[in-house]
Structure formats: structure tokens, C-alpha cells
Amino acid sequence: MTRLPITEPEWLSHVDHTADECIEVVAPSPDVLFERLAAGWMLVVASPHGIEPREAWAVEVEGSDPEELLVNWLGELNFRHQCFHLVFAEFSVLEYDGSVLRAEIRGEAIDPTRHEILAEVKAVTYHHLRLAQEADGWRGRVLFDM
Template structure:
């Protein structure tokens, strides 16, 4: 192949976005990370309750559980056009989370997409007990 004849342009592309979230305990941390991700994705009035859904997530440890949890929130938005309004976590352990979500239907006249999140990644994921609380670091593929 003659590489001298190739015609292409290199573009600068940022494909990731990360957040660090603090919580008072594990339940609070998982609630706050879901709220933060929702805030990154959508804006508008989400106070209208339309659907209540029980969600159970299982994982290998807290970081895996976090990725799966946020992946479910992302699926509800992308796949079912539902926005998280409020969250009750009934129980949580390093391998299982049981929750009830109150969701609002995404309606273009009331909501706008701020940014598209394609995936929740395992890259540099951390969920740790720090000082008197908990902290998570999550990277999203955008």
C-alpha cells in the first residue's frame, strides 16, 4: 500500500466524561450517582410521576454493582424513555441492590437532552469508603 496517497484528517475527540460523587453511606452514594448521571443527561421538569418500578441489580462487588446500577438507569432512559425522578434503596450489599424508582416519561415539550451518554464504563471505576462517608468515581462514554 502506498501510504503517501492516503488522505485523512486527524480530529480531536473527547469521548469520555467522569464524575466523582460523595455519599453519607452506600445507599446515599448509589442514589446520588444516579441523580448525577440523570442531571448530566437531561434537563426539564421531572416532578411528574408516571411509573413506579422495582429494580434489583446484582454484581461482583461495589464497583461492578455501580456500573450495572447506572447501566440500568441509562437503559431506562435510552430504551424506555424514562427519567429517574426519585429513588428508594430498600437494601444494598456489595453484591446486590434492591430499589424502587419513581420515573417520569421523557417528553420533548417538557425535557431536553443535555448530553448523550453511550455507556457506563469500568475504566478507573472506584467505590470506596472514605473518612466518614463513601465516594464513587465513574467514567461515562459519551
């Protein structure tokens, strides 16, 4: 399980991009990589302060390959955030096989008195998308259309 970090973690970096927002994450396994990319997305969208894991939701997404799976995973979270006005504090990937991902996410409804929403991600894109196993573990990069 990956908990939303309060301070910028060492596994997350921001790749400078003129119009949009690009993050890069390293992790010891693909499961954790997907969790950390979700946390990275949440940090783009909202300040981590005050977000509590009060409710849990199951998420299941599919993709024809790991890249599509990643886009669909983050797209699903972004949809739930924007449509149901939720913010998330914890991300647990329960099952991952490269084409199906089952997870549990924990968070709460947005409360403007406690939560600061920073930005609106229009969509998760394939541009600059990268998923690879490297010497230091798994590396993932994703660009959000802002």
C-alpha cells in the same frame, strides 16, 4: 431517597476528561452513594427541570463486587432511559449488600415539550471507577462513555 436536584449539589463534582464524562460523588453511606451516583448520571443525561416522579419502577441488579454492581445499576437506568424513553426524578435504594441492590425509582416518560435531553451516555465504564470509604464518608467516581 435522593431527589434529582435542580441546582448542582455540593456532593457532585465533574472530573475533566477529554472525550467522555466523569462524575464524582460523596455520601454518608453506600446506599446514598448509589442513589447520588444515579442522580449524577441523570444530570449528565437530562436537565432536571420538569422531571416529575409520576410513576414508580422496581429495579434489582446484581454484581460480583460493589464495582460491578455500580456499573450494572447505572447501566440498568441508562438502558431504561434509552429504550423506554424515561427520565427519573427520585432514586431510593431499599436494599444493598455489596452484591445485590434493590431500589425503587420514580420518574416519567420523556415529554419533549417539558424535558431537555442533554447527552447520550453510550455506556457506564470501569475506567477511573472508584468506590471507597474515606474520612468524610463514601466516595464514588464513574466515567461514562459518551
